[in-house]
Amino acid sequence: MKKRSVYPFAAIVGQENMKEALILNTIYPLIGGVLIRGEKGTAKSTAVRALADLLPERSVVAGCACGCDWGASDLCPECIERRASGEASEAKAPMRVVELPLSSTEDRIAGTLDIEHAIKTGRKKFEPGVLAKANGNILYVDEINLLDDHIVDLLLDAAAMGVNFIEREGISYSHPSRFILVGTMNPEEGDLRPQLLDRFGLMADVASERDEKRRMEIIERRMEFEKDPDGFREDYAAEQQRLRADITEARSLASEISPGPDVIRAAVRIPLHLGTDGHRADLTLIKAAVAYAALCKRAEVLPEDVVHVSGLVMPHRMRRNPFQDSTLKTEELDKWAKTAFGTG
Amino acid sequence: MRPAFPFSAVVGNDLAKKGIVCALSSPDITSALVCGPKGSGKSVLARSISAISGDRRLITLPLSATEDQIFGGIDLEKTMRDGTKALSDSVLVRSDGNILLAENANLLPEAVLHQVLNAAGTGFNTVEREGVSETHDCRFLLVATMDAEEGGLSEHILDRFDVCVFMSAMEDESLRAEVVSRRLAFEADPEGFASRYGERDSRLAAEIARARSAARFTRVPPGYCGAISEVCNDLNVAGHRGDISVMNAACAIAALDGRDVANLEDLKAAASICLEHRRNDQDRSDQPPPPPPREQEREERDDDREDDREDDKGDDMGGEGDADRSDPPEDSPPPDAPPPPPPPDDGELREEVFSVGESFKIIDYMPGADKAPRACKSGRRSKADSEDRSGRCIGFRIPRGKVRDIALCASIRAASPYQLARDHGEMAVVLEPDDLREKVREKRQGSSILFLVDGSGSIGAQKRMVAVKGAILSMLKDAYQKRDEIGMAVFRMDKAEEILPITRSVLKAYKVLAEIPTGGRTPLIHGLIKGHEMLREKITRESAPVMVVISDGKCNVPYTPGAKPIDEMLSTARSMSGSGVRFIVIDTETGSLRFGLALELCRALNGTYLCLEDLNAEYIESSVRAAMRDA
Numbered sequence: 001m002k003k004r005s006v007y008p009f010a011a012i013v014g015q016e017n018m019k020e021a022l023i024l025n026t027i028y029p030l031i032g033g034v035l036i037r038g039e040k041g042t043a044k045s046t047a048v049r050a051l052a053d054l055l056p057e058r059s060v061v062a063g064c065a066c067g068c069d070w071g072a073s074d075l076c077p078e079c080i081e082r083r084a085s086g087e088a089s090e091a092k093a094p095m096r097v098v099e100l101p102l103s104s105t106e107d108r109i110a111g112t113l114d115i116e117h118a119i120k121t122g123r124k125k126f127e128p129g130v131l132a133k134a135n136g137n138i139l140y141v142d143e144i145n146l147l148d149d150h151i152v153d154l155l156l157d158a159a160a161m162g163v164n165f166i167e168r169e170g171i172s173y174s175h176p177s178r179f180i181l182v183g184t185m186n187p188e189e190g191d192l193r194p195q196l197l198d199r200f201g202l203m204a205d206v207a208s209e210r211d212e213k214r215r216m217e218i219i220e221r222r223m224e225f226e227k228d229p230d231g232f233r234e235d236y237a238a239e240q241q242r243l244r245a246d247i248t249e250a251r252s253l254a255s256e257i258s259p260g261p262d263v264i265r266a267a268v269r270i271p272l273h274l275g276t277d278g279h280r281a282d283l284t285l286i287k288a289a290v291a292y293a294a295l296c297k298r299a300e301v302l303p304e305d306v307v308h309v310s311g312l313v314m315p316h317r318m319r320r321n322p323f324q325d326s327t328l329k330t331e332e333l334d335k336w337a338k339t340a341f342g343t344g
Numbered sequence: 345m346r347p348a349f350p351f352s353a354v355v356g357n358d359l360a361k362k363g364i365v366c367a368l369s370s371p372d373i374t375s376a377l378v379c380g381p382k383g384s385g386k387s388v389l390a391r392s393i394s395a396i397s398g399d400r401r402l403i404t405l406p407l408s409a410t411e412d413q414i415f416g417g418i419d420l421e422k423t424m425r426d427g428t429k430a431l432s433d434s435v436l437v438r439s440d441g442n443i444l445l446a447e448n449a450n451l452l453p454e455a456v457l458h459q460v461l462n463a464a465g466t467g468f469n470t471v472e473r474e475g476v477s478e479t480h481d482c483r484f485l486l487v488a489t490m491d492a493e494e495g496g497l498s499e500h501i502l503d504r505f506d507v508c509v510f511m512s513a514m515e516d517e518s519l520r521a522e523v524v525s526r527r528l529a530f531e532a533d534p535e536g537f538a539s540r541y542g543e544r545d546s547r548l549a550a551e552i553a554r555a556r557s558a559a560r561f562t563r564v565p566p567g568y569c570g571a572i573s574e575v576c577n578d579l580n581v582a583g584h585r586g587d588i589s590v591m592n593a594a595c596a597i598a599a600l601d602g603r604d605v606a607n608l609e610d611l612k613a614a615a616s617i618c619l620e621h622r623r624n625d626q627d628r629s630d631q632p633p634p635p636p637p638r639e640q641e642r643e644e645r646d647d648d649r650e651d652d653r654e655d656d657k658g659d660d661m662g663g664e665g666d667a668d669r670s671d672p673p674e675d676s677p678p679p680d681a682p683p684p685p686p687p688p689d690d691g692e693l694r695e696e697v698f699s700v701g702e703s704f705k706i707i708d709y710m711p712g713a714d715k716a717p718r719a720c721k722s723g724r725r726s727k728a729d730s731e732d733r734s735g736r737c738i739g740f741r742i743p744r745g746k747v748r749d750i751a752l753c754a755s756i757r758a759a760s761p762y763q764l765a766r767d768h769g770e771m772a773v774v775l776e777p778d779d780l781r782e783k784v785r786e787k788r789q790g791s792s793i794l795f796l797v798d799g800s801g802s803i804g805a806q807k808r809m810v811a812v813k814g815a816i817l818s819m820l821k822d823a824y825q826k827r828d829e830i831g832m833a834v835f836r837m838d839k840a841e842e843i844l845p846i847t848r849s850v851l852k853a854y855k856v857l858a859e860i861p862t863g864g865r866t867p868l869i870h871g872l873i874k875g876h877e878m879l880r881e882k883i884t885r886e887s888a889p890v891m892v893v894i895s896d897g898k899c900n901v902p903y904t905p906g907a908k909p910i911d912e913m914l915s916t917a918r919s920m921s922g923s924g925v926r927f928i929v930i931d932t933e934t935g936s937l938r939f940g941l942a943l944e945l946c947r948a949l950n951g952t953y954l955c956l957e958d959l960n961a962e963y964i965e966s967s968v969r970a971a972m973r974d975a
Contacts, residue, residue, distance in 0.1 A: 030531060073534070074346040106736060110408045115752050122424045122763065122772030145848075150736040153407045153451050160387050160447060167409035167435050169753035170420050174404070190848030194493050195448075198382040259528070261521075268520040278383020278513045282524045 005229035009050035010239040012043055013218045018204040021312050022051050025180050027250045028291035031284060032201030033181035035316060042206040044184040048097060048140050054244050055095035056251060058136050062091035066132040066175040076175035098134045100141045109154050113169040126173045131164040134179035144183030145192045152196050159199050201284045203316040254294035259286050259301050266303040266341050270310050273336060276317040284313045307337040347534050350541035351392040351548065355523045356514050360389060363509035363617035367485060368397060369555035370596035373506045374464040375486040380511030386489040389511060390445055393487060395545040398553050403439050405446040411739050414456065416471040418757045427764035431478050436469045439484040449488035450497050453738060460486060461504045474757055506589040508621035555599035562595040564606045575615055580624035589618040740781040747782050754781040791890055792829045792846055792882040796875040798895035799836035800866035808932050809862055811956055812894050815930065816857055820850050831878055832856055835871030837864035838901055842878060868899035869913050876920055883924035890926045896933040897941030917948035927951030
């Protein structure tokens with residue numbers, strides 16, 4: 001199959017929120033993914049698929065079906081064996097966007113008994129599923145709010161521990177499954193389960209462009225791309241390369257940044273002020289702020305960064321009952337933050 | 345292996361930690377439940393057990409586990425090799441002598457959870473599957489976690505847990521900062537962080553190991569047994585499991601403290617971790633909010649159902665009747681009881697339990713919802729065997745008729761004993777038609793509910809619409825939890841109008857609800873027909889959609905020009921009564937002069953009748969839910 005040309009990320013007009021949320025996650029994968037919420041035809045899927053082109057390379061154990069990280073302490077049983085026997089070797093693999101189609105079945109997602117192997121040899125062997133492929137990569141679910149409940153349970157289970165435990169059909173196996181969960185949804189089609197909603201580090205609301213000139217631009221670019229995908233990609237190659245370099249630089253910068261007490265204080269006070277449950281919001285605020293500071297090429301994270309990213313971290317955590325719209329009044333929060341932390 | 349977050353590094357939640365340590369220290373406590381809202385650290389606490397459990401390992405029970413793998417079945421490799429049926433290495437086999445961790449236990453199929461709890465309680469597991477018949481030891485501690493927002497556990501299952509603790513997020517700014525700092529430090533360097541708390545954890549592990557062997561020889565003074573029974577009675581704890589758990593927990597707590605006789609403090613601590621999930625506040629006037637009688641009815645109905653199932657399983661806890669409860673065997677202290685319990689202490693005991701009651705409210709954060717964790721215990725979704733190859737595969741069976749949805753793995757296992765005798769060719773396994781098994785699938789899905797609202801002038805004029813909206817709102821809340829689909833139609837003037845197509849978006853329904861127009865006449869027949877149209881495609885063999893008709897029944901617009909509206913309404917209703925839609929009629933008629941037309945309509949629809957006046961909006965959802973089950 002010929003590889004389909006992907007629309008370049010740099011060529012997406014507007015939707016800065018969404019683009020920033022995606023980039024922050026590639027800088028600091030522990031942020032916990034993005035939920036992109038908006039009406040149809042707002043470049044949600046385009047952006048996620050385009051992200052694949054910007055993703056950095058990872059160090060993996062060569063030949064591992066579960067994409068085990070080279071140098072990680074938790075490995076799949078086969079990599080533990082490889083390491084013990086000295087057979088393990090390092091390989092470079094590009095980070096990928098792994099799609100989870102709505103129609104997927106449980107056994108294909110979790111992994112199960114390799115039936116072909118069983119019939120041919122009479123022996124049990126584990127056949128990895130989507131959660132194995134997604135390890136170290138981006139797991140993308142389009143229309144995630146339409147996913148069956150029992151499939152969502154699987155995602156929750158794996159996301160909670162970063163490990164996929166399989167107890168199916170005579171197979172008992174576990175492998176690391178740390179992925180950046182990216183979901184898109186159209187709120188008109190129904191809600192997301194609260195537990196799953198909370199698992200998303202960030203949420204970006206997208207809306208169609210209202211400005212006439214920019215709308216024209218969107219259409220022109222799209223038509224240009226469809227006419228000559230390769231030429232179009234060529235035009236954006238330099239910009240894409242710059243973005244890629246920025247992300248790589250920010251990734252190494254982010255690992256050096258350690259948040260000071262004022263940043264932690266800000267990250268604790270915002271959720272307290274807004275009255276959200278749990279500790280996940282606090283943690284995500286800090287991680288996203290660190291990623292944002294690194295993206296701004298700063299080696300230090302500031303309370304302002306926390307306030308900045310709260311626009312992405314807090315909105316989906318605002319709902320305390322199903323009848324409140326989950327919106328965050330950013331101006332109000334900014335004003336409050338100014339007095340609370342003296343940020344500008 | 346990457347180390348778990350250290351137990352000693354979990355900030356706050358002392359009672360929850362105490363409960364876990366106590367459960368680990370008692371050889372007789374076999375199950376513990378950790379409840380809490382999302383992001384409160386349930387999983388972190390549960391996972392951190394591996395740091396203090398000594399040589400007991402943590403075995404994970406994933407939600408996607410298949411039944412044969414949990415409870416055991418035929419072992420493919422061994423059976424093929426030897427030609428005799430061998431038991432597989434199931435989760436329960438591996439759990440023996442270890443700890444079984446079931447995260448999000450409320451999302452497990454109830455039958456599975458029930459059977460796992462049974463195995464934990466009895467210490468053995470009997471396998472009767474796939475031609476394997478065997479009983480094996482499995483002494484393990486089950487640790488389960490749950491977030492009640494996703495649906496609760498039935499009271500019966502809850503009662504089976506010896507210990508139940510509640511996690512909550514810190515409210516204090518500096519504690520929250522501590523939580524976050526520790527988490528970040530752990531993520532940056534798991535090994536280094538774990539080693540910093542290593543000493544504290546291993547000290548605790550040693551204490552637990554010591555207490556575990558001593559707890560058997562620790563006793564509760566006979567005089568205290570009466571106090572335990574009294575507290576259980578006071579909290580309306582049904583059955584005797586609560587009493588027994590308190591005794592075991594008190595022994596473990598005393599043993600942890602290095603004593604061989606439990607004191608009153610131990611009992612108080614034990615009561616606070618063993619009874620909170622079992623209390624039944626029904627007739628306590630001092631416990632807000634007092635649930636209305638309808639709520640109680642629903643629970644009784646539930647209990648009946650659970651009891652039936654209990655009987656089927658041949659459970660060993662006989663005599664859970666009310667009569668037993670008031671007269672526990674060890675009520676009066678024997679003359680040689682060392683420390684007789686002074687009555688004032690009993691009062692103190694009660695006080696202690698109340699203060700725990702406060703913490704119970706923290707997780708009750710969905711306004712208007714029942715108390716967690718038994719929030720929506722009445723079967724959170726209708727479950728139905730699915731025939732169309734969608735839904736979760738819950739097992740397999742010998743096919744009925746032509747095999748459509750083949751369960752390959754089960755088929756191979758079924759064929760495995762005969763492989764030695766069969767002619768193979770290139771393959772290791774040869775399947776014959778008799779080996780074939782097909783999948784049994786279950787769909788967990790909400791119902792489709794249509795609210796058919798009377799928007800006529802009579803409703804608007806008397807401000808009854810406020811009550812009607814309140815009623816719908818409370819039902820919407822319920823629908824949100826149960827993941828029901830909802831739609832809305834209103835009839836007024838001379839026509840019926842679909843104001844919300846069937847959707848899963850409760851938020852949208854709420855917005856529509858706020859804007860329901862009123863005024864004009866009552867074209868009820870138009871409404872019925874419109875509503876039925878909207879629900880028609882939802883009628884399946886597995887589930888019947890529900891139409892909630894909210895009206896006083898005073899139809900005054902004929903559908904066929906010239907017909908008598910009331911007669912036509914009733915005949916239309918009768919023709920709909922057997923069509924696969926369940927009906928609930930909520931009568932909005934008030935005052936002294938009544939026509940009772942809604943009741944007549946309900947009879948014609950063969951539906952369930954509820955009167956708006958009698959329904960407390962707060963609890964209406966439970967009534968409707970109960971009615972839905974009966975309808």
